Amino acid sequence: MKIILIYGGKSAEHKVSLLSAFSILQAVYYEYYQVQLVQITQAGIWRKGPVxxxxPKDKTILDLTEANSQVITPADIKEENSIVMPILHGPNGEDGTVQGLFEMLDMPYVGCGVLASACGMDKIMTKHILQQVGVPQVPYVSVVKTKWKEQPQEIFEKCEGTLLYPMFVKPANLGSSVGISKAENREELQCAIEEAFGFDRRVLVEQGIEAREIEVAVLGNEEVRTTVPGEIVKTVSFYDYDAKYLNNDVDLQIPADIPEEIQQKAREYAEKAYLTLDGSGLSRCDFFLTSNNELFLNEINTMPGFTPFSMYPLLWQEMGLQYGDLLEELIQLGLMRYKQRK
Ligand code: ADP
Ligand code: MG
Ligand code: MG
Structure with a gap:
């Protein structure tokens, strides 16, 4: 069987995707699989490379060139007896769009389907849906661009009537902390909203809280398993893009040093969120935990970082599931989901 490994992408997380893809190539069971490389370049061009x-010995194999690859249209990835592994983050990667392509091509693929990907990527939609099933979240206000342009005063009043400063302002559909800022007063709120609208036409304004950041890994289709929570131990107060990817300002504590009952709660909420959004394959559920042990779900990432140093595989390792076996499970889950839809 062939794994069609798609990586890169037009997003800020292109490099992270390459790291994850290279790690996966180290762990694939080559007795059973061949791997077709497909890179989406920073410019959004699809390139089909070697099998x-x-x-592979060297990371450079992943950066496809004229010499070892050809430009293709997305539909050209179709092959019999194959499964797609889209190791892509952010818009057009984990938001359901590329998953829609695989559905159209009638190909099995690893990870969440169109619905869960789209809902998980959209921070406003995630809030609306999880509110219905009683998963706690920090208070928020959602804003659309046209309304902001016409009646900013009304938006200010709504935010200040519902939330306290500091507030966090986020584009609805991004990741990696891109376009996110913290606002301490009305002036900063205005700048933060303007900034976020540079990335999306819908924006989320959220209550800022002082909290620890706790993450739970989820694996499965209709039947799911969760891991003990891990903690992102911050050396900076706002876990922004630089902290995440450039400065390495984070330590992972696995398992998180939190009370047993909070662990259980987090796992319960993670499972509920996953099932409610119709997750399949995998997701990482991220929580805030306040000093008086209040737990809030922050977001669900349907394609979390997948290097051997990333939280998701490390949490499974803690549960006794090694990286290579985790990959194999994800492939089997993708195939199973495909068969069930027939
Ligand atoms: P992304 O999808 O980009 O990771 P997040 O919603 O996780 O977006 O926000 C990025 C980071 O910003 C979080 O990991 C956290 O450090 C900080 N943050 C986000 N929302 C809040 C909030 N309401 N209160 C405090 N910190 C927040
Ligand atoms: Mg995210
Ligand atoms: Mg996050």
Missing amino acids: LTDI
């Missing part, structure tokens, strides 16, 4: 039958 690997063994562990």
Whole structure:
């Protein structure tokens, strides 16, 4: 069987995707699989590269060039007896769009389907849906661009009537902290909203809280398993893009040093969120935990970072599931989901 590994993408997380993809190539069971490389370049061009039958020695193999690849249209990835592994983050990667392509091509793929991907990527939609099933979240106000342009005063009043400063302002549909800022007063709120509208036409304004950041890994289709929570131990107060990817200002504490009952709660909420959004394959559920042990779900990431140093695989390792076996499970879950839809 062939794994069609799609990586890169037009997003801020292109590099993270390459790191994850390279890690996956180290762990694939080549007795059973060949791997077709497909890179989406920073410019959004799809390139089909070599087929690997063994562990590559060098990362540079992933940066496809004229010499070892050809430009294709997305539909050209179609092959019999294959499964797609889209290791892509952010818009057009984990928001359901590329998953829609695989559905149209009638191909099995690893990870969440169109619905869960789209809902999980959209921070406003996630809030609306999870509110219905009683998963606690920090208070928020959602804003659309046209309304903001016409009646900013009304938006200010709504935010200040519902929330306290500091507030966090986020584009609805991004990741990696891109376009997110913290506002301490009305002036900063205005700048933060303007900034966020540079990335999306819908924006979320959220109550800022002092909290620890706790994450739970979820694996499965209709039947799911969760891990003990891990903690992102911050050396900075706002876990922004630089902290995440450039400065390495984070330590992972696995398992998180939190009371047993909070662990259980987090796992319960993670499972509920996953099932409610119709998750399949995998997701990482991220929580805030306040000093008086209040737990809020922050977001659900349907394609979390997947390097051997990333939270998701490390949490499974803690549960006794090694990286290579985790990959194999994800492939089997993708195939199972495909068969069930027939
Ligand atoms: P992304 O999808 O980009 O990771 P998040 O919603 O997780 O977006 O926000 C990025 C980071 O910003 C979080 O990990 C956290 O450090 C900080 N943050 C986000 N929302 C809040 C909030 N309401 N209160 C305090 N910190 C927040
Ligand atoms: Mg995210
Ligand atoms: Mg996050």
